[in-house]
Amino acid sequence: MSNRTSAAISASATLAIILAIYIAGALLPESALRANFSQKGLPPSFEHLFGTDFLGRDMFVRTCKGLSLSLSIGAVASAISAFIALAVGLAAALGSEFVDYAINWFIDVFMSVPHTVLIILISIALSRGAFGMMAGVAVTHWVSLARVIRGEVMQIRSQQYIAASRRFGKSSLWIARHHMLPHLMPQFFVGLILLFPHAILHESGLTFLGFGLPPEQPAVGVILSEAMKYISAGAIWLAVFPGLSLVVLVLLIDTLGHSARRLLAPREAQL
Amino acid sequence: MRIEAKDLEFGYNNNNNKNINNKNINKNNNKNKNKNIISRLSLTVDSHERTALIGPSGCGKSTLSHILAGNLKPQSGQVLIDNKPLPKHGFCPVQLICQHPEKAINPRWKLGKTLTEAWSPDAQFLEAMGIEKAWLNRYPVELSGGELQRFCIARALAPQTSFIIADEMSTMLDMITQAQIWQALLRIADERGLGLIAVTHSMELAKRVCSRVIEFESLME
Ligand SMILES: Nc1ncnc2c1ncn2[C@@H]1O[C@H](COP(=O)(O)OP(=O)(O)O)[C@@H](O)[C@H]1O
Ligand SMILES: [Mg+2]
Numbered sequence: 001m002s003n004r005t006s007a008a009i010s011a012s013a014t015l016a017i018i019l020a021i022y023i024a025g026a027l028l029p030e031s032a033l034r035a036n037f038s039q040k041g042l043p044p045s046f047e048h049l050f051g052t053d054f055l056g057r058d059m060f061v062r063t064c065k066g067l068s069l070s071l072s073i074g075a076v077a078s079a080i081s082a083f084i085a086l087a088v089g090l091a092a093a094l095g096s097e098f099v100d101y102a103i104n105w106f107i108d109v110f111m112s113v114p115h116t117v118l119i120i121l122i123s124i125a126l127s128r129g130a131f132g133m134m135a136g137v138a139v140t141h142w143v144s145l146a147r148v149i150r151g152e153v154m155q156i157r158s159q160q161y162i163a164a165s166r167r168f169g170k171s172s173l174w175i176a177r178h179h180m181l182p183h184l185m186p187q188f189f190v191g192l193i194l195l196f197p198h199a200i201l202h203e204s205g206l207t208f209l210g211f212g213l214p215p216e217q218p219a220v221g222v223i224l225s226e227a228m229k230y231i232s233a234g235a236i237w238l239a240v241f242p243g244l245s246l247v248v249l250v251l252l253i254d255t256l257g258h259s260a261r262r263l264l265a266p267r268e269a270q271l
Numbered sequence: 272m273r274i275e276a277k278d279l280e281f282g283y284n285n286n287n288n289k290n291i292n293n294k295n296i297n298k299n300n301n302k303n304k305n306k307n308i309i310s311r312l313s314l315t316v317d318s319h320e321r322t323a324l325i326g327p328s329g330c331g332k333s334t335l336s337h338i339l340a341g342n343l344k345p346q347s348g349q350v351l352i353d354n355k356p357l358p359k360h361g362f363c364p365v366q367l368i369c370q371h372p373e374k375a376i377n378p379r380w381k382l383g384k385t386l387t388e389a390w391s392p393d394a395q396f397l398e399a400m401g402i403e404k405a406w407l408n409r410y411p412v413e414l415s416g417g418e419l420q421r422f423c424i425a426r427a428l429a430p431q432t433s434f435i436i437a438d439e440m441s442t443m444l445d446m447i448t449q450a451q452i453w454q455a456l457l458r459i460a461d462e463r464g465l466g467l468i469a470v471t472h473s474m475e476l477a478k479r480v481c482s483r484v485i486e487f488e489s490l491m492e
Contacts, residue, residue: 164375166363
């Protein structure tokens with residue numbers, strides 16, 4: 001089986017599973033989350049795969065809802081971040097020397113600040129919640145993709161067909177749009193997918209610490225921080241299964257990203 | 272029409288690469304300016320004579336071609352066309368045809384788009400250039416070097432063009448293709464009264480195609 005075929009199979013399989021998780025979470029009715037005191041604190045069984053919590057809610061349903069929410073927040077945050085990276089990378093490579101210098105300076109600053117702290121600060125400044133967290137993740141995660149895009153543009157900028165395009169009177173904007181963007185798209189999409197796991201882990205982490213989503217949201221971070229109270233009482237399933245599911249989801253997305261890279265940008269995949 | 276280059280001065284790595292780290296290199300290069308590839312070079316070419324620019328490989332012919340077409344900025348000196356500097360925006364009246372057509376064409380574009388990026392030639396023109404209609408729907412990897420070079424020549428021959436610089440344009444091609452593309456280019460250049468500078472290292476080609484032969488070394492004082 002060729003490298004491309006295996007990459008295609010792995011990409012479509014992981015994508016299918018991720019979509020299934022998202023749809024399952026989105027389709028599950030709110031009523032499934034209602035408290036049911038006759039069923040509270042049950043360990044995992046066939047009826048309740050992940051057990052139930054101390055309000056009698058099914059943990060499998062809660063986890064699905066939580067992962068689905070994580071996926072939507074992650075998607076928005078990664079997309080914003082990737083677009084910032086694209087704009088900044090293009091500006092650095094196509095703008096004046098000063099713009100490039102300034103942007104590189106900013107990139108160095110962002111890279112040297114511990115970004116978890118920065119996300120917490122931004123999230124608090126924007127009064128927490130989904131919006132603050134997405135902004136925090138988006139603002140801190142464009143840096144490495146912007147570097148990649150800048151490098152790609154620098155390399156393509158010196159091509160003869162770009163010089164030829166200039167001699168035909170095409171503007172810098174036209175050249176960026178027609179010659180450069182199509183060339184950057186594979187890198188852009190791979191970068192976007194690989195931002196996803198970061199966004200999701202930061203979302204859960206922040207929520208777990210209490211700086212993210214409010215406790216009434218069905219988020220994995222909320223589940224985990226609630227579970228802390230019951231672990232000493234022996235109800236470890238409350239933390240183990242949702243936590244593992246989160247790790248599995250993140251690994252799936254990471255696999256999807258790397259398969260997509262092998263498919264779309266094979267040159268970089270070998271590095 | 273005439274191209275005039277006055278007192279050109281050019282060396283790679285001086286200030287043409289936008290790179291933050293090359294300030295030190297700058298200093299070194301300014302100290303020994305005589306290391307420049309092109310130094311105090313002057314040249315005047317009129318459009319009613321076909322001019323050959325000849326010199327050994329690596330002497331700086333391609334570099335000079337890029338400066339004359341406005342791709343590279345000389346460190347000092349200027350290029351004038353009819354006593355005016357080359358336009359900064361818009362279609363450049365001096366068009367360049369390079370040695371490697373596959374580098375001068377975006378590999379992600381179908382050739383139809385490559386052609387119309389410059390202008391929209393009619394079917395008769397394409398036939399004169401030996402370009403088949405079916406090629407317009409193909410990608411560059413699906414065509415040979417000679418076929419790609421026809422596209423590079425065709426797009427350089429836009430109506431706004433008044434000078435053509437052909438930099439070793441046929442060096443990579445077989446004899447039959449060489450003859451065909453030179454014939455096509457010369458016919459259209461003569462019809463339209465275009466100026467032509469043929470850059471080559473082959474005296475044989477220079478004598479066959481051009482009425483005036485300039486040695487690259489003789490241009491620099
Ligand atoms: N982009 C570049 N950067 C640095 N040096 C270059 C570059 N292009 C060409 N050179 C050098 O400049 C000299 C002249 O090159 P070129 O103009 O291509 O010569 P020719 O076309 O006459 O063979 C060569 O020594 C070459 O190594
Ligand atoms: Mg050359």
